[in-house]
Structures are given as C-alpha cells and as structure tokens.
Amino acid sequence: MTRDATTAELVARARRLAVPGERRVLGIVGPPGAGKSTLARVLVATLGPGLAVEVGMDGYHLSNAVLAGLGRDHRKGAIDTFDDAGYAALVARLAAARPGDPPVYAPVFRREIEEPVAAGVAVPSDVPLVVTEGNYLLAPSGAWPAARARMAEVWYLDVPGDLRLARLEERHHAFGKSRDDARRWANGSDQVNADLIEATRDGADVVVRWTS
16 A cells, blocks of 8 residues: 655654664665655755765666676666675675774766766764665565565655656656657666566555655
C-alpha cells in the first residue's frame, strides 16, 4: 500500500534513525526518474552534516570501457551493469562503522562524464545515518540481498508513470541526448529496468508517494 508523505514527515522518520554514537543505513529505492537522489539530498541537507551523509549506488556503475568490453554499453543502467558485490561490501563497511573508526571513502557517479569516480565522498565514522539510493536495493539476485540486509530501512519511492517518464526524458536531454533519443531511452532500456524494480517493491519497509 502506498502512503502519501510530506518532506517533513520523511525527514522526521529519517531523523529517528540518526542516533548519535550508532550507525544506520537508510535505503531509498525506486525506478529511474522516481526522485530518489533528490529526496536523498533533501534529507541529508535538512538533517545536516553532523547527522547524515549521502552515498549513491550509482558509484558502482561499471565503467564505459568495461561495459563496451562486455557488450552491455547499449543498456547502461541495467541490473548487470553494476558491481553489486562491490556495493554490498561498501554498505557492510558503512553499517559496521562506529565513532573513532577511520572514514569510509565511497565512489560517486558523475553524469557530466557518465563515469564513476573513486573515493568521491568521505563518510566520517561519527555521522550516524548514511542515506543510500539506487534502483536495485531490493533485487533478489546477486549480492543485492547482502546489501539490503545491512540497511535499517528501505523506502520505495512511488511516482506516477507520466511524471517519471517526463523527468527521464528531460534528464537524458540535459546530458546530451537529442529529444528523440531521450524519449527512446526512457521508454526502452529505462522502462525495462523500471518494470524489474517495480516487481521488488513489496520488499520495502514502506512505499511512499512524496507529496511536497
């Protein structure tokens, strides 16, 4: 069942996970264009750097060179175009960290170059909440279940299909695709991924429609 939730309600729920002296990982999952990264940034900015830091799953995209070598570059973003074992290992390190431990450095994905960049974000050990977002946090295959097992909560972010597609087309166009190519990608490869992701929603702790 999907429940409507305001920004204030979601921030309050995240704040309850941010217990000083402890470490919890909050996952935000949903199909491409659902607003996962936007919500993660809002939560982290509102809670502040002393309570929360964002670490995206997209830092574990395989590089363009590796994808080309595997023959998967034409469907970048599919579940088998990520290093799921690497991501699961990172989530385990993040979940296990305690105050006094050295920081954990996580990769980031740079859309302007369409490549992952190593050690793009530092996660201090005394920050109690790590917010991680991505498409496949609830996937039942590969190493994804190991990553999900270390998350205190996972929220599935729901959004009307027409709005999600419009966002995707604009994103692809903003990063260099023609309007026609942006539309084809959003309705093609992205939609295949969205269908897979939607099938995992029952594994979430809560399914939310972010209203404001």
